[in-house]
Amino acid sequence: xxxxxxxxxxxxxxxxxxxxxxxxxxxxxxxxxxxxxxxxxxxxxxxxxxxxxxxxxxxxxxxxxxxxxxxxxxxxxxxxxxxxxxxxxxxxxxxxxxxxxxxxxxxxxxxxxxxxxxxxxxxxxxxxxxxxxxxxxxxxxxxxxxxxxxxxxxxxxxxxxxxxxxxxxxxxxxxxxxxxxxxxxxxxxxxxxxxxxxxxxxxxxxxxxxxxxxxxxxxxxxxxxxxxxxxxxxxxxxxxxxxxxxxxxxxxxxxxxxxxxxxxxxxxxxxxxxxxxxxxxxxxxxxxxxxxxxxxxxxxxxxxxxxxxxxxxxxxxxxxxxxxxxxxxxxxxxxxxxxxxxxxxxxxxx
Numbered sequence: 001x002x003x004x005x006x007x008x009x010x011x012x013x014x015x016x017x018x019x020x021x022x023x024x025x026x027x028x029x030x031x032x033x034x035x036x037x038x039x040x041x042x043x044x045x046x047x048x049x050x051x052x053x054x055x056x057x058x059x060x061x062x063x064x065x066x067x068x069x070x071x072x073x074x075x076x077x078x079x080x081x082x083x084x085x086x087x088x089x090x091x092x093x094x095x096x097x098x099x100x101x102x103x104x105x106x107x108x109x110x111x112x113x114x115x116x117x118x119x120x121x122x123x124x125x126x127x128x129x130x131x132x133x134x135x136x137x138x139x140x141x142x143x144x145x146x147x148x149x150x151x152x153x154x155x156x157x158x159x160x161x162x163x164x165x166x167x168x169x170x171x172x173x174x175x176x177x178x179x180x181x182x183x184x185x186x187x188x189x190x191x192x193x194x195x196x197x198x199x200x201x202x203x204x205x206x207x208x209x210x211x212x213x214x215x216x217x218x219x220x221x222x223x224x225x226x227x228x229x230x231x232x233x234x235x236x237x238x239x240x241x242x243x244x245x246x247x248x249x250x251x252x253x254x255x256x257x258x259x260x261x262x263x264x265x266x267x268x269x270x271x272x273x274x275x276x277x278x279x280x281x282x283x284x285x286x287x288x289x290x291x292x293x294x295x296x297x298x299x300x301x302x303x304x305x306x307x308x309x310x311x312x313x314x315x316x317x318x319x320x321x322x323x324x325x326x327x328x329x330x331x332x333x334x335x336x337x338x339x340x341x342x343x344x345x346x347x348x349x350x
Contacts (some may be wrong), residue, residue, distance in 0.1 A: 010179025015345035045271025049166030049296035058147035061169025081139035120327025122300030157222035166296030170304035200225035267325035268302035
């Protein structure tokens with residue numbers, strides 16, 4: 001594992017944007033029987049998701065969130081030294097989306113800007129990069145934009161993934177200040193890359209007529225090779241193997257006991273999984289806020305979306321907070337940090 005420790009760098013503001021279009025899981029009767037729908041909702045804890053329109057990209061949601069953050073906090077664009085865009089659903093294969101967002105937001109041409117291609121661990125990884133840049137003398141503020149439109153790569157005839165995934169864009173401001181210490185643990189295991197993937201559409205398996213055909217599997221799911229696919233049991237076992245251990249690692253490295261932890265914000269995979277991890281850690285469920293009931297699994301955007309939707313008017317104790325994400329790659333990471341100085345904008349719709 002990679003352990004990174006910083007001091008005097010922190011999150012000063014967070015905002016989030018979701019599409020206005022709501023899809024309720026109770027309306028998926030075209031896909032499965034009512035009894036199966038009710039069982040799935042009770043298990044995963046997701047009642048509805050937000051879905052982006054065809055012409056709305058992850059970058060559009062992140063742009064709206066960033067404009068909100070800059071306005072609410074009276075941040076001058078010229079003060080941003082770096083922009084990092086984390087997403088697996090960028091605008092194009094080339095060019096990177098981050099420079100486009102730099103231009104759209106009116107940030108100076110001296111802004112460092114690049115993309116990071118990571119899924120559900122992406123926010124924690126992106127934070128670690130942002131903290132590293134912000135610790136340098138030449139950069140005072142970093143704008144971390146994390147967004148996904150997973151609905152664009154999930155088949156509408158996939159009974160496994162359609163009830164799970166929603167869309168969102170977020171903006172997080174990282175800067176120098178009296179934020180105390182932060183401890184990151186970052187990890188990967190590429191031997192499990194096939195557990196969650198889109199097999200075709202890249203350069204290993206380029207787009208082709210055969211890869212675009214819908215094929216029905218033994219369970220009745222219809223997907224093409226350019227749709228996202230996931231082995232749910234392998235994901236659960238992977239999370240069970242790494243999540244409690246990794247969270248224990250950052251607590252140990254920080255000298256904080258589980259009893260003294262104020263909040264644990266998981267990537268919002270599904271409630272059955274993360275409740276199980278919480279029990280394994282022997283942490284009070286009241287310390288693990290959820291946003292997935294109304295937004296589903298928004299991949300890399302789920303942690304900052306949860307901060308905005310759940311911490312805005314509640315959870316006043318935010319001194320010792322763990323954020324933890326895990327997913328495709330396989331990749332996982334956790335961080336212990338202080339959110340007491342974090343200003344949270346109201347959630348907006350696109």
